[in-house]
Amino acid sequence: MLLQGKSITKSFPGALALDAVDFNLLPGEVHALLGENGAGKSTLVKCLTGAYRRDAGAILLDNQPINPRSTLEAQDLGIGTVYQEVNLLPNLTVAENLYLGRQPRRLGLVSTRRMNAGAREILSGYGLQIDVSRELSSYSIAIQQIIAIARAVDLSGKVLILDEPTASLDATEVQMLFSIIRHLRDDGLGIIFISHFLDQVFEICDALTVLRNGRLVGTAKPADTSRLKLVNMMLGRSLEEEIHKEKDRTASVDPVQLQFKNFGRSGHIKAFDLDIRKREIVGVAGLLGSGRTEMAELLFGAVGHDSGEALAEGKPLRLTSPRAAVAQGFAFCPEDRKRDGIVADLSVRENIILALQGQRGWLRALSKSEQTAIADGYIARLDIRTPDCEKPVGQLSGGNQQKVILARWLATNPRFLILDEPTRGIDVGAHAEIIRFIEALCDEGMSLLVISSELEELVDYSQRVIVLRDRAHVAELTGDAITTSNIIRAIASDGHEDKVLAS
Amino acid sequence: MNPRYLPLLATIAIFILAYALCYSQYPNMLSTRVVGNLLTDNAYLGIAAIGMTFVILTGGIDLSIGSVIAFTGVFIAVLLANTSMHPLSVFALALLIATCFGGLMGGIIHTLEMPPFIVTLAGMFLARGMAFVLSTESIPITHDFYDTLQDVFFRVPGKGRLTLVGIIMIVTVIVGVVLAHRTRFGSYVYALGGGLPAAKLMGVPVARTTVCVYALSGFMAGLSGIVFSMYTSAGYSLAAVGVELDAIAAVVIGGTLLTGGSGFMIGTLIGVLIMGLIQTYIIFDGTLSSWWTKIVIGGLLFTFILLQRGLVWVTSRARI
Numbered sequence: 001m002l003l004q005g006k007s008i009t010k011s012f013p014g015a016l017a018l019d020a021v022d023f024n025l026l027p028g029e030v031h032a033l034l035g036e037n038g039a040g041k042s043t044l045v046k047c048l049t050g051a052y053r054r055d056a057g058a059i060l061l062d063n064q065p066i067n068p069r070s071t072l073e074a075q076d077l078g079i080g081t082v083y084q085e086v087n088l089l090p091n092l093t094v095a096e097n098l099y100l101g102r103q104p105r106r107l108g109l110v111s112t113r114r115m116n117a118g119a120r121e122i123l124s125g126y127g128l129q130i131d132v133s134r135e136l137s138s139y140s141i142a143i144q145q146i147i148a149i150a151r152a153v154d155l156s157g158k159v160l161i162l163d164e165p166t167a168s169l170d171a172t173e174v175q176m177l178f179s180i181i182r183h184l185r186d187d188g189l190g191i192i193f194i195s196h197f198l199d200q201v202f203e204i205c206d207a208l209t210v211l212r213n214g215r216l217v218g219t220a221k222p223a224d225t226s227r228l229k230l231v232n233m234m235l236g237r238s239l240e241e242e243i244h245k246e247k248d249r250t251a252s253v254d255p256v257q258l259q260f261k262n263f264g265r266s267g268h269i270k271a272f273d274l275d276i277r278k279r280e281i282v283g284v285a286g287l288l289g290s291g292r293t294e295m296a297e298l299l300f301g302a303v304g305h306d307s308g309e310a311l312a313e314g315k316p317l318r319l320t321s322p323r324a325a326v327a328q329g330f331a332f333c334p335e336d337r338k339r340d341g342i343v344a345d346l347s348v349r350e351n352i353i354l355a356l357q358g359q360r361g362w363l364r365a366l367s368k369s370e371q372t373a374i375a376d377g378y379i380a381r382l383d384i385r386t387p388d389c390e391k392p393v394g395q396l397s398g399g400n401q402q403k404v405i406l407a408r409w410l411a412t413n414p415r416f417l418i419l420d421e422p423t424r425g426i427d428v429g430a431h432a433e434i435i436r437f438i439e440a441l442c443d444e445g446m447s448l449l450v451i452s453s454e455l456e457e458l459v460d461y462s463q464r465v466i467v468l469r470d471r472a473h474v475a476e477l478t479g480d481a482i483t484t485s486n487i488i489r490a491i492a493s494d495g496h497e498d499k500v501l502a503s
Numbered sequence: 504m505n506p507r508y509l510p511l512l513a514t515i516a517i518f519i520l521a522y523a524l525c526y527s528q529y530p531n532m533l534s535t536r537v538v539g540n541l542l543t544d545n546a547y548l549g550i551a552a553i554g555m556t557f558v559i560l561t562g563g564i565d566l567s568i569g570s571v572i573a574f575t576g577v578f579i580a581v582l583l584a585n586t587s588m589h590p591l592s593v594f595a596l597a598l599l600i601a602t603c604f605g606g607l608m609g610g611i612i613h614t615l616e617m618p619p620f621i622v623t624l625a626g627m628f629l630a631r632g633m634a635f636v637l638s639t640e641s642i643p644i645t646h647d648f649y650d651t652l653q654d655v656f657f658r659v660p661g662k663g664r665l666t667l668v669g670i671i672m673i674v675t676v677i678v679g680v681v682l683a684h685r686t687r688f689g690s691y692v693y694a695l696g697g698g699l700p701a702a703k704l705m706g707v708p709v710a711r712t713t714v715c716v717y718a719l720s721g722f723m724a725g726l727s728g729i730v731f732s733m734y735t736s737a738g739y740s741l742a743a744v745g746v747e748l749d750a751i752a753a754v755v756i757g758g759t760l761l762t763g764g765s766g767f768m769i770g771t772l773i774g775v776l777i778m779g780l781i782q783t784y785i786i787f788d789g790t791l792s793s794w795w796t797k798i799v800i801g802g803l804l805f806t807f808i809l810l811q812r813g814l815v816w817v818t819s820r821a822r823i
């Protein structure tokens with residue numbers, strides 16, 4: 001047995017996060033840790049690595065009891081971890097992040113040159129050729145995520161723990177990560193893998209452990225179980241076998257609500273034309289760095305456009321700032337909830353009404369009871385797991401924080417909602433519910449632009465899918481052409497062929 | 504170019520520009536004599552500001568240094584006057600006390616999770632009070648060794664003098680630069696400024712770093728107190744009032760972010776020199792009131808804070 005947790009217990013004020021949970025990790029094993037949002041997965045990981053002090057229980061590494069009191073001690077024991085929320089330090093350089101605490105030294109002084117060379121070498125193993133002497137914050141979330149993984153892998157002599165590492169990665173990067181994981185596994189490392197993507201779990205894992213409400217539900221081998229059984233174990237109920245209602249793919253007959261003509265910004269995203277109808281759900285697909293987030297920021301006025309114009313029902317729209325966009329009934333739920341999203345110290349209620357209050361202006365303040373009513377409504381509809389709406393958001397589990405942000409923008413009741421990776425980190429149970437909820441909103445007249453790396457999800461609800469590559473629109477799929485394979489083909493087809501078509 | 508060098512470059516540009524302006528009016532200002540005096544006159548501030556830079560890089564603040572400078576001065580003067588201890592052992596003792604005092608504040612800040620502002624504010628009153636307990640009068644220091652120290656200087660071509668005090672400051676800056684940019688301790692300091700939760704999860708020894716940073720600041724304040732006593736040949740409990748604020752100003756003008764995590768040691772030196780330059784200019788002019796120093800420094804501070812805000816905004820927009 002490589003790493004063993006014996007009846008680990010951890011309580012927070014008002015919540016028992018782990019109730020005597022046992023966990024066993026073998027060497028050369030990829031072990032999935034599964035459970036709903038708030039089940040206690042991240043808490044277990046933090047107890048095992050000394051980030052939290054456990055209330056009770058024992059931890060054994062190589063059958064020797066260990067008692068890491070800080071993550072540093074765990075690192076020294078050979079346990080490398082990518083935590084779910086905060087990963088790295090934005091103000092340090094990429095190389096410093098990779099080597100913090102173990103920088104190569106010469107004559108007692110840090111050798112920046114050797115450190116940078118080492119960092120470049122580490123990252124080239126992940127297909128990243130970037131300037132490692134720049135600050136981490138100058139890179140996108142996905143790149144930061146890869147850097148965090150690279151650091152943890154490099155630190156893990158015995159155990160590697162990955163808490164939702166694939167949330168901001170696209171398919172190619174996930175495959176790259178998996179080949180690295182397989183390699184480490186063959187070297188005899190034990191790997192704990194947390195994810196809400198069951199496909200990934202079945203693909204990579206040798207064993208799985210399911211938690212529910214802080215309790216151990218069971219352990220299984222992927223070969224002996226099925227997706228359905230697994231979901232039952234996680235939710236404690238069966239997810240109604242989705243009657244996959246054949247989506248009405250006939251082109252929407254609703255009037256065009258928004259028109260973007262030749263809209264673009266040089267260096268950011270190439271100018272594009274986009275019409276959005278009322279009640280329509282437009283999906284956006286593309287690899288990371290293909291300009292998905294840039295497109296969303298442009299539409300929302302977070303960065304100014306330098307060409308083209310926007311029209312609403314034929315009338316010109318001013319989209320010079322997010323404020324102007326919100327005033328026009330736009331809403332944007334951004335990808336990076338840590339940077340642009342939650343205010344960790346404010347309560348769930350305050351976080352949910354934040355955008356709505358901003359839209360109304362501070363003169364027309366919502367009364368406390370109105371606020372509570374709105375917050376409670378979304379807590380129920382999105383199944384946010386929190387004891388009450390006054391709990392600071394920072395104390396919710398990662399997936400529940402994501403739901404709070406979603407609620408914040410839904411509460412503004414927008415006519416055009418942009419969602420950037422809305423279901424990231426959200427468990428299977430809540431996932432379907434959220435999508436149904438969004439569809440219901442569209443039926444009431446809202447239009448929606450959804451950016452997602454999960455192609456099945458896009459295929460499931462989009463009436464139209466736009467494919468981006470190299471910061472330009474390269475394809476638009478409608479009707480029956482919307483299939484995962486078509487999207488993948490559009491993403492992958494090389495630019496050369498396109499030019500021929502275009503000329 | 505890497506945007507993190509921008510505040511530093513702005514500081515250097517302002518310094519060169521200011522010096523050029525002064526030179527165009529008073530060509531004498533480029534003499535080695537003026538430069539030497541600039542270093543000597545601002546040595547105590549420079550040393551204290553280097554310690555302050557470390558504290559500010561972690562996202563903290565140390566308001567106690569002015570009082571610690573005064574305390575050290577009085578402590579030395581009293582011991583030299585009333586005992587037969589050698590000044591060097593008195594210095595060692597003073598540095599030990601100042602370092603422990605700083606470390607203690609760091610320990611309190613970490614274990615009780617108190618804001619550094621409050622803890623060091625208390626430290627400021629405490630150190631000043633201790634100085635008063637030792638003596639309320641200004642005590643002159645008359646010791647042969649002090650005379651010897653004051654006579655140590657290098658002549659530089661053009662009648663300039665590089666005094667011992669100036670040399671100590673330059674050495675301090677060099678040590679500060681190496682410590683901040685070339686050691687693991689330095690990277691931990693920046694890590695704390697980047698965010699406590701992330702730093703903790705990445706295995707930064709938070710407790711040790713916090714204690715060390717405030718201890719270092721205390722040590723630097725003690726050293727600054729020694730230098731100040733050499734400079735003034737006296738110990739006075741009302742000396743160095745408000746030096747902590749001058750030090751903070753120098754750090755910020757030097758391009759260090761007040762919220763922590765970003766900045767350069769060498770910037771602080773230039774910040775100190777800019778402030779010294781303004782003073783020198785006012786002395787050269789002869790008609791201006793010394794309040795102009797404060798006004799210009801106020802303006803510069805404001806400019807730099809604006810610059811930093813703008814920079815943070817620009818870099819957070821420009822992601823690759």
Ligand SMILES: Nc1ncnc2c1ncn2[C@@H]1O[C@H](COP(=O)(O)OP(=O)(O)OP(=O)(O)O)[C@@H](O)[C@H]1O
Binds near residue numbers: 013017037044
């Ligand atoms: N710092 C904290 N203070 C108080 N309660 C907390 C804290 N951290 C977690 N909790 C609570 O502990 C429970 C388990 O949270 P945990 O983060 O382990 O969930 P999770 O399984 O990782 O969920 P997710 O899939 O959403 O990441 C939740 O109910 C959460 O509210």
Ligand SMILES: [Mg+2]
Binds near residue numbers: 042163397398399
């Ligand atoms: Mg979690």
